[in-house]
Amino acid sequence: MKERPYEGEDDLPHIMGLVEHELSEPYVVYTYRYFLTSWPHLSFLAFAPDNPEAVGVIICKQSMHRDVRNRGYIAMLSVNKAWRKMGIASTLVRRAMDIMISEGAEEVILETEFDNKAALSLYESLGFIREKRLYRFYLNGKDAFRLVFAVAPSETERGCEPEDTPTP
Numbered sequence: 001m002k003e004r005p006y007e008g009e010d011d012l013p014h015i016m017g018l019v020e021h022e023l024s025e026p027y028v029v030y031t032y033r034y035f036l037t038s039w040p041h042l043s044f045l046a047f048a049p050d051n052p053e054a055v056g057v058i059i060c061k062q063s064m065h066r067d068v069r070n071r072g073y074i075a076m077l078s079v080n081k082a083w084r085k086m087g088i089a090s091t092l093v094r095r096a097m098d099i100m101i102s103e104g105a106e107e108v109i110l111e112t113e114f115d116n117k118a119a120l121s122l123y124e125s126l127g128f129i130r131e132k133r134l135y136r137f138y139l140n141g142k143d144a145f146r147l148v149f150a151v152a153p154s155e156t157e158r159g160c161e162p163e164d165t166p167t168p
Contacts, residue, residue, distance in 0.1 A: 001055075001056075001088055002047050003045065003091060003095060005043065005045075006041075011045060015057050018080065022078040022081065023078055024140050024142070027076075032059070035061055042061060042096055042099060043057070043059045043060060046088045046091070046092055055080045056079040056080065057077070057078050057092070058092040058093060058095075060096045061073050061075060062100050069106050070105050071107055071109060072097065072101075074093065074108065075110075093122070093126055094126070107148055107151060108128075109147065110146070111137060111146050111147070112144060113144055113145075114133060114142065126149070128147040129147065129148055130146070130147055131146045
């Protein structure tokens with residue numbers, strides 16, 4: 001499997017096809033463009049060897065939440081059913097999270113359907129925790145869980161340089 005960043009409008013039909021086929025929530029083209037034009041560096045496509053069609057996609061954003069916290073957000077993650085259980089989703093999530101964290105994200109959040117055991121298992125294996133249940137969150141009437149990954153601040157980000165320990 002190889003992955004690459006979003007490269008522009010030519011990728012949009014591939015992205016829309018994957019998301020529409022694999023996710024329950026319908027999105028209009030403007031929703032895709034909102035994310036892809038504002039945060040193109042936080043969106044990636046995965047391709048199987050010798051296959052021009054994308055088999056996976058992740059679309060994210062990053063912004064200040066309530067002017068207090070730098071928050072990354074995973075808006076969409078979709079992998080073609082035939083290509084699941086091969087590490088594609090976790091690779092895409094890690095790639096996007098690495099960039100968000102390198103750009104100062106203090107947390108990364110997302111929502112997923114409360115009964116999507118595969119997604120919950122994936123995200124929890126990556127260190128996400130369930131923050132709250134959102135009732136009737138999706139248009140299909142299903143509840144969602146909001147999941148949060150809290151980024152551990154480094155010592156220097158907290159302004160606490162490691163102390164020199166005197167040797168006896």
